[in-house]
Amino acid sequence: MASLDGARNEAPRTSLLNDPVIRGIVYQIVVGVLVVGFIVWIVNNTAINLAAQNKTTGFDFLWKTSGFDISFSLFPFDRTSFYWQAFLVGLTNTILVAVIGIFFATLLGFTIGIARLSSNYLISRLATIYVETIRNIPLLLQLFFWYFAVLKAMPAVKDSIALPLDTFINQRGLFVPKPLIDEGFTFVWIALIVALVGWFLLGRWAKARLERTGKRFPVFLAGLFGSALLIAVVWLISGAHLTFEPPVLNRFNFKGGVELPPEFVALAFGLSIYTASFIAETVRGGIQAVSHGQTEAAQALGLKEGDRLRLVVIPQAMRVIIPPLTSQYLNLTKNSSLGAAIGYPELVNVFTGTTLNQTGRAIEVIALTMLVYLTLSLTTSAIMNWYNARVALVER
Numbered sequence: 380m381a382s383l384d385g386a387r388n389e390a391p392r393t394s395l396l397n398d399p400v401i402r403g404i405v406y407q408i409v410v411g412v413l414v415v416g417f418i419v420w421i422v423n424n425t426a427i428n429l430a431a432q433n434k435t436t437g438f439d440f441l442w443k444t445s446g447f448d449i450s451f452s453l454f455p456f457d458r459t460s461f462y463w464q465a466f467l468v469g470l471t472n473t474i475l476v477a478v479i480g481i482f483f484a485t486l487l488g489f490t491i492g493i494a495r496l497s498s499n500y501l502i503s504r505l506a507t508i509y510v511e512t513i514r515n516i517p518l519l520l521q522l523f524f525w526y527f528a529v530l531k532a533m534p535a536v537k538d539s540i541a542l543p544l545d546t547f548i549n550q551r552g553l554f555v556p557k558p559l560i561d562e563g564f565t566f567v568w569i570a571l572i573v574a575l576v577g578w579f580l581l582g583r584w585a586k587a588r589l590e591r592t593g594k595r596f597p598v599f600l601a602g603l604f605g606s607a608l609l610i611a612v613v614w615l616i617s618g619a620h621l622t623f624e625p626p627v628l629n630r631f632n633f634k635g636g637v638e639l640p641p642e643f644v645a646l647a648f649g650l651s652i653y654t655a656s657f658i659a660e661t662v663r664g665g666i667q668a669v670s671h672g673q674t675e676a677a678q679a680l681g682l683k684e685g686d687r688l689r690l691v692v693i694p695q696a697m698r699v700i701i702p703p704l705t706s707q708y709l710n711l712t713k714n715s716s717l718g719a720a721i722g723y724p725e726l727v728n729v730f731t732g733t734t735l736n737q738t739g740r741a742i743e744v745i746a747l748t749m750l751v752y753l754t755l756s757l758t759t760s761a762i763m764n765w766y767n768a769r770v771a772l773v774e775r
Contacts (some may be wrong), residue, residue, distance in 0.1 A: 426740065440738045441466065447733055449724045451640050462734055470730035470751060475483050476725065477712040477755070481505035484711060486705075487651060488658025495663050506659070514656040519717055521653055526645035526721040533641075536632055545625035548589065551632070551638040556623035563619035570613035574606035581605075607666070642723035646715065654711045658704060665700035666692055698767075705763040716752075726751060 429436060438714035441463040445641065449456050454469045531550060534540065539549040547554045569571050585596035626636025679689040719728035726748060735744045
């Protein structure tokens with residue numbers, strides 16, 4: 380009987396093909412082999428086609444003279460510069476417009492998103508009209524509007540429109556004062572870095588203190604006051620000087636200051652305005668995701684409406700806002716490539732456009748461009764994921 384009971388309790392054996400674990404491993408091996416085979420076929424086919432056309436491969440072209448000018452650059456560039464320098468110009472121009480666009484899109488997006496939930500009917504309706512209008516018009520069309528219909532329609536240089544803080548705008552772009560610093564300002568930069576590190580460490584200490592004692596420490600005010608005091612003391616001791624050189628109108632153009640071409644202004648403005656409409660909806664959805672009981676509890680504690688929003692609602696809403704906000708930052712960075720349509724010398728225009736046409740190295744140029752956008756996207760995602768982990772709820 381014992382042997383019969385053992386036979387009954389013994390699980391029936393299945394074939395290897397019906398075993399889900401074995402079948403899953405086989406499927407992964409088959410898919411892996413197919414992917415590797417496809418890549419090998421692509422590489423071999425490309426090599427054969429290039430050999431048939433007597434074309435060479437490699438990145439040696441980067442050290443050859445470019446022979447073209449770039450209208451806007453953060454560092455000196457002329458026809459005698461190399462292709463790798465042209466690559467750096469496109470890269471820095473892309474990063475510049477992406478950082479500026481993210482900054483202003485975030486400020487405007489949060490403002491419009493909060494305004495949409497305002498109890499004031501006029502403010503709420505205006506914010507709604509902004510969101511529904513801007514996000515439903517293609518970005519490329521908006522860039523054309525800001526560039527051709529607005530900036531190119533500005534008056535000539537001699538009739539420039541004067542803006543506050545010695546700033547002027549005309550057909551040639553935006554002219555702003557140029558900051559001038561001396562060698563002693565290096566110590567101020569070091570003090571600024573030390574202040575930021577100290578502010579970060581102060582925040583960590585305040586958070587640990589809050590969890591341990593339940594007492595809140597004014598991190599923002601203390602950090603702001605301490606940083607300002609440290610920088611001011613270092614500034615006075617080092618004797619650093621910071622002056623601004625305003626643009627001055629001559630007969631045909633402005634002298635001094637910093638000239639921001641209309642292509643840059645139109646792209647930065649268009650990206651900020653367009654992305655802000657999507658960020659506004661993300662912010663509105665995040666705020667509405669917070670339980671209304673949290674607002675009622677804050678109101679019962681006697682907090683004002685602004686304090687309720689800043690101290691209770693927004694910190695909890697950020698856990699919902701950050702993931703889609705990251706996607707909007709990535710979209711803004713990648714949408715900067717549309718600057719090629721209005722002549723802004725970003726990476727796609729300078730490298731994938733002019734450099735590719737002159738060198739014919741399509742594989743190398745496209746590969747480098749793809750690598751740049753992949754790196755920028757992964758870096759942005761890593762920073763936002765780090766911040767998301769800091770504000771996420773922790774199970775205890």
